[in-house]
Amino acid sequence: MAPAKKGILERLDAGEVVIGDGGFVFALEKRGYVKAGPWTPEATVEHPEAVRQLHREFLRSGSNVMQTFTFYASDDKLENRGSKLSFTGAQINEAACDLAREVANEGDALVAGGVCQTPSYLSCKSEAEVKAILNKQLDVFVKKDVDFLIAEYFEHVEEAVWAVEVLKETGKPVAACLCIGPDGDMHGVSPGECAVRLVKAGAQIVGINCHFDPMTCVKAVKMMKEGVEKAGLKAHYMVQPLAFHTPDCTCQGFIDLPEFPFGLEPRILSRWDMHAYAREAYNTGIRFIGGCCGFEPYHIRAIAEELAPERGFLPEASEKHGNWGAGLEMHTKPWVRARARRDYWENLKPASGRPLCPSMSSPDAWGVTKGHSDLIQQTEATSKDQLKQLFDRSKSQ
Secondary structure, three states: OOOOOOOHHHHHHOOOOEEOOOOHHHHHHHOOOOOOOOOOOOHHHHOHHHHHHHHHHHHHHOOOEEEOOOOOOOHHHHOHHHOOOOOOHHHHHHHHHHHHHHHHOOOOOEEEEEEOOOHHHHOOOOHHHHHHHHHHHHHHHHHOOOOEEEEEEEOOHHHHHHHHHHHHHHOOOEEEEEOOEOOEOOOOOOHHHHHHHHHHHOOOEEEEEOOOOHHHHHHHHHHHHHHHHHOOOOOEEEEEOOOEOOOOOOOOHHHHOOOOOOOOHHHEOOHHHHHHHHHHHHHHOOOEEOOOOOOOHHHHHHHHHHOHHHHOOOOHHHHHOOHHHHHHHHOOOHHHHOOOOHHHHHOOOOOOOOOOOOOOOOOOOOOOOOOOHHHOOOOOOOOHHHHHHHHHHHHHO
């Protein structure tokens, strides 16, 4: 029998770098397997080969964690706003666990079961109702014996705390990530205070995912770390940001940008930007480093290559990637061969190629969050009248 893999806390306690995976929702939407809007993961049962292949690409690029593709797979989200699926949440989540485990077993990777914010919370449902929704997902993760659990993509620390309280009842390690920036959660709770609440609720790993670019997320995690240490508590730290530049974002993050979600490509980070991000995260004391929306396998490979000295090895995918563009030494054109050096790529200022494109946008910033009537969710499809009201309001902003 193969020796048992070290668990997530065992790895982090030893100071190892754990590399996460990337943004399944965005990656699979671009490939035609996920619908933008609902963002639900029925692809695990409709097109398991697509999900499996993406897991494999992240594993080959250096990921140590195969996170189950269970984003927004709670029953209240699967049934929200006219969504009609032929599969139950349990079927989707079980398939996600099986796919993640299959690929994790092909390498030195762990399986993480993930839950995220719920429409029920935004609709002001009670703590008991929200926890019941999360518990239904948790039943599958326990049945499939995932290695650890992640509560991610929470805009409000209150709901994240409820999620941690549910997840810790399994006895498995719990990580908790908020999708907030340095300004704190949507009700103004600072990153440091958010982290303290999550650790006190039982999370052993805390951090940030989604909504903001890597450096902004690292800054927010640094604030979390400072808050936890000031409170005399201990935790490990993780970060899984966007692969998009977001200097113009306000507290709601990239979903406020007018380019969200179909025009974000000009903002994508290069692989060389990812080298800088990985080093900054490591120097901040973060040891669980991965990605979220926009992250493709080559981004994860860049993180693994930057941190290869600390990890002691390169990922398998580096067999097809020369260090800092070294493969360009074999190019037929001399001016391209001249780019086979680190200082060229580190100092490059990429152009957008769009003559009339502004460098930054004006976020929508409607200022709507949990407790506002506009965020009460519904099972029926959004009506034309409701859409007209939104279109008119958008024009007046």
